[in-house]
Amino acid sequence: MGFHVNSETGRLRRVILHRPDLELKRLTPTNKDDLLFDDVLWVRRARQEHDALADALRDRGIAVHLFGELLGETLAIPAARALVLDRVFDEKEYGPLATDVLRAAFEELPSFELADVLVGGMTKREYLERHPEPVSVRFHVMELDDFLLAPLPNHLFTRDTSAWVYDGVSINAMRWPARRRETVHFEAIYRHHPLFTGAEAGGFHVWSEGQSAYPSTIEGGDVLVIGDGAVLIGMSERTTPQAVEMLARGLFAAGSARSIVALDMPKRRAFMHLDTVMTMVDGDTFTQYEGLGMLRSYTIEPGVGDSELKVADHPPEHMHRAIAAALGLDGVRVLTPSQDVHSAEREQWDDGCNVLAVEPGVV
Template sequence: MAHYVDSEVSRLATVMLHRPGAELARLTPRNNDSLLFDGIPWVGRAQEEHDAFAAALRDRGVEVLYLGELLEETLAVAAAREALTGSVLDAPRLGDTLRERVAAHLADLGPRELAQVLMAGLAHEEVKPGPGRSGGLVYQLMDRLDFVIDPLPNLLFTRDSSVWVRDQVAVTSLAMPARGRETTLTQAIYTHHPRFVGTATLYQPGLEHVEGGDVLLLAPNVLAIGVGERTTPAGAERLARRVFAAGLAHTILAVPIAQERATMHLDTVCTMVDVDAVVMYPNIADTLRAYPVTAGFDGEPVVGPSRPFLDAAAEAMGIDRLRIIDTGLDPVTAEREQWDDGNNTL
């Protein structure tokens, strides 16, 4: 099956979602900060709202793929199962004795149960020691509320772990330790799932940090890459180099954004909603700038001087101007909307 994306605003054909699940129920006041959440979500309500969202997409002819189902099907492939179990067993904090115990636990699980563990984690109390099954010193010294394998509550942000540029997929390199293992799941799906076998891969985990929420396909052959809290300048440069080498774009706009939680990704301050319109956080509309990057004759990225983002984007896109729809009618409302990702739209 062919997959192709060259616009943020063309009619959506297929989307990969993750239904909120057990990984969110693992959040507590004790761990929510380290797992990048500001509070404890109401999981049942989140599932209701997600199901309504998915139904609305299907009602409009969109094919909805679920990450959990794709992962379960991927784990039926022996090479994928070996790679994904290896990724959790490689954690140095386990130690040899507990690692052997966890390996035995995972080996007993079928694809569905293993997929759940990889997403929702494995709690201390779920690895029961017994005769010949000691967890060793590491297990004994763990708090009973700790996780042997951490849950991945941020899986619901599926845009961050991969982004398509035309017919190639960039499996990203997430910056925060709590999210690093998400892309091992995504990479396994794109590598081993029958639907995606043979897909050209533009980027891989382990490279310089790039997150999908920082990549916007402004128009065919024009990308914007936010550089801030999550995507580094080195990551933007690496992705630009690869995009140019593959002939996927003629211009990339590197867009510095504040390195703050409230502006963690470019798509939290600016989202395309039409071929010539963006929803934008009004407090930055006049100050957001961009560095146009093009490919030199030898393939090296050539960086132009900084320009106002709206002007640079319109020129690269070949339009007269880029219209702005503000979120928030006053500074206080705008700030509240920004904290709630009010500029992030579909």
């Protein structure tokens, strides 16, 4: 059997992690909001915590694939390198005078150095330390420390940019500009890296083709594969109803899933993804932030025709009932920490309900 994810709580065998690096050092109090961070980070401590997590996973026999290594190896493949550079260096971003010059300069970089720059970013000053200034209005108006290529600190959250759903992967169109370049990196990896093109991968579906789907956006933190052919999706500030419908159509057409339960989430940053307020820890058990409450939900199932969908609307009080029905259960167990409202809100802000199950009942 090839690569697949049959349940959030099945035994985890492989994972893609990204080790914090230059991109997080680029965060400042001035740019953190644009880069979707609430504060600057202590990068050395972040690396230590990342390494501890990676070691803990390896100790359980889980293969840890580092995103930076995958990207560097992928960029050594000419077709993959061309895919990435063609998408990044676009006239709509850099103008007709600078685009070809910049692309040629980045084309010269060794694969792993190119990977570092694509993720860590590059300022105008750093570019000029290596290359002459191109004749370009777009380039001339930049300050020396402006980013010619913005850093991508959100690559830390590898779950969001792609999501494995049963026997395929969704390469996601991201909601905010700060994350959209992440998508092409994963598209290149899944299309060209030997790990995913070789026999071990076994062939897999691609449920979404990347940023071209925009404005139909979906992010992996909103997608929970709950098992038994069911998927739970949060329609948050970053995942749109139309993206849910498109994913459902693809899954059903391939016979890979039989139902999707979509939750109508609050469109606020505190609830940016479903996994920040609700995660699955066992076959019938979920953690849930108390402040989430009960939400209106929609069960989507295959319709009569190949492209038709059948939708059932459920009132908020039936949210858990709809999830249980999708799993073929009489009910689900929901674990909500007993805390005062202020403590609960602080815990949720730090993703207190966002846990990773490495096997049933083990987080």
